[in-house]
Amino acid sequence: MxxxxxxxxxxxxxxxxxxxxxxxxxxxxxxxxxxxxxxxxxxxxxxxxxxxxxxxxxxxxxxxxxxxxxxxxxxxxxxxxxxxxxxxxxxxxxxxxxxxxxxxxxxxxxxxxxxxxxxxxxxxxxxxxxxxxxxxxxNAFTMLANPNLFEEAGVELPDDTTWTWEDYSEISQELGENLDDAWGSGNFDETGGFQTWVRQHGGHLSSEEGQLGFGVEDAQSYFEFFLELMNSGAIPPASAMSEDQAVSPDQSMTTTGEVAMRPWWSNQSVAISESAGVDLELLRFPSPSGEPGAAEPWYxxxxxxxxxxxxxxxxxxxxxxxxxxxxxxxxxxxxxxxxxxxxxxxxxxxxxxxxxxxxxxxxxxxSIEGELGESEPVPAMGGSTFPDILYRYHDEVLFQRMSPADAAEAMYSEMESQVQ
The missing domain is CATH 3.40.190.10 (Periplasmic binding protein-like II)
Known part of the structure; x- marks a missing residue:
């Protein structure tokens, strides 16, 4: 963690x-x-x-x-x-x-x-x-998929070389509708999901100069996407999402079979697969365009x-x-x-x-070596506070205590104040 x-x-x-x-x-x-x-x-x-x-x-x-x-x-x-x-x-x-x-x-x-x-x-x-x-x-950030739940829902695993965020949302909704005791997708682990999002929109979590490497608009669109997923029933409600973020991987909803997809770091997939009793599939991330290399993976x-x-x-x-x-x-x-x-x-x-x-x-x-995007700069001094800040405003949006726009402004300001 x-x-x-x-x-x-x-x-x-x-x-x-x-x-x-x-x-x-x-x-x-x-x-x-x-x-x-x-x-x-x-x-x-x-x-x-x-x-x-x-x-x-x-x-x-x-x-x-x-x-x-x-x-x-x-x-x-x-x-x-x-x-x-x-x-x-x-x-x-x-x-x-x-x-x-x-x-x-x-x-x-x-x-x-x-x-x-x-x-x-x-x-x-x-x-x-x-x-x-x-x-x-x-490591690389990867979308872990439970093939048993896909089969149970009658949904095919996506072509991870071409799928888009729109595909991801639709597949998650279809999985959720066809599964009795599980959702289509789950939380995005730690800062990796947000890093992936801003990389695909031309930024980074931190800049080469040790400052913030993304804009308020990146954070707003990220929060908006998650809120739409929750409102569509593709992901669990806010209380379950918040609880899942706080537990160890071997107690997560991925391990218990309550979500069909959820991002994790690749090295975590070994222990999670063993705990879940399923060989989970490692998928590339969706991207805005679905074009080759647009997922912007990094080591x-x-x-x-x-x-x-x-x-x-x-x-x-x-x-x-x-x-x-x-x-x-x-x-x-x-x-x-x-x-x-x-x-x-x-x-x-x-x-x-x-x-x-x-x-x-x-x-x-x-497999992703030829698709790697730019290096991810070393996190800014003060960046060790970023995960907590991101978790907190993510919760504020999903519990609908703040709008995505207000949460994005507040999160950006708080992270900026931590950069030394």
Missing amino acids: LPRAVAGLSAVALLLAGCGSGEGGSEDGEATLSFIWWGSEARHQNTQEIIDAFEDEHPDITIEPTYREWDGYWDSLATQTAGNDAPDIIQMDELYLREYADRGALLDLSEVDVSQFEETVVDSGRTEGGLYGVTIGI KSSMFLSASAGTEHPEQAQEFIDFFVNSEEAVQIDRAERGIPPNAEMRELISAELEGPQLAVAEYID
Whole structure:
């Protein structure tokens, strides 16, 4: 899930935190690096195995691991950074990347080999100042469809290379009319749906300069579309939509079979398919025109590895990050747990060994490579507040407490006030 709160970073504290030695190591050539990440128990086990493999090849480098639950991760990291005690290596999320990078708290990772990465994947971790996050898994936003519910409703799966938003609305209504205990479509997860919408209308969530990259009219049309869907019976009522947004994926209406379609990030589809007991279909997004490439897909980093600007071992930190993303040993261990490997050669290596939902994700990622739109700029500083703001005004529209126009104006103004 994306962050729901700002980590409370202090610009002065972060700038001070970036003023570590930035050089060298101990006199005997040995180095000890701290590494922090969040994730499931499976991720913890995988990561420790990768650390063990790295230490076997680099006996002079020791990695001290720390892992946390998502809740509290960012508050803890902000506290450590402000106290000039940031971990050497940090698992990073895109909504926080600029907040740390622009305040001088991250190391430019110019020595990490990204030659086998698609350019938009590299750019997702780059600001004007340099490369501050190296992608360790790639996702794409996808429309997950339940083929069992389509069959039950007597509706064919759409041709996802040509369908339009009008098609999406009509199909959702037809599904809803023909299903007894389910709706045609559900909520749009996190900011991904809104990002897709504004990309298809020539904008971005954030601009390259770290400002808002969309207009009030984009937000208004987005809210209007959802309100029309709800009024037509294509999606659940506001109360159910709001509740579904607040639960984990394994408790969502997608998993319980209460919606036939709903957008998710591609890496989430594996666990959701397993929880639902159905191999869900990964579909491209509709677009305004239905023309090839008009859906404007992009590769999103599921997460990054960053390094502290204050690390005493910048070369070794980058050596570990390079091993994590480019070595066969690491990729064979982590496989698709953090998303599909960004290194094209490593992706091909593991794809031959994947099956079921994991294989479907790998095939989907490969299938849209030739259709990718522009890179999605690194979110603006303050962008970690955007999901909460979007959720709140989305609810205001669906509960009909605000008009789409008023909600769009208010949301834009509030997001703009958060940009630093």
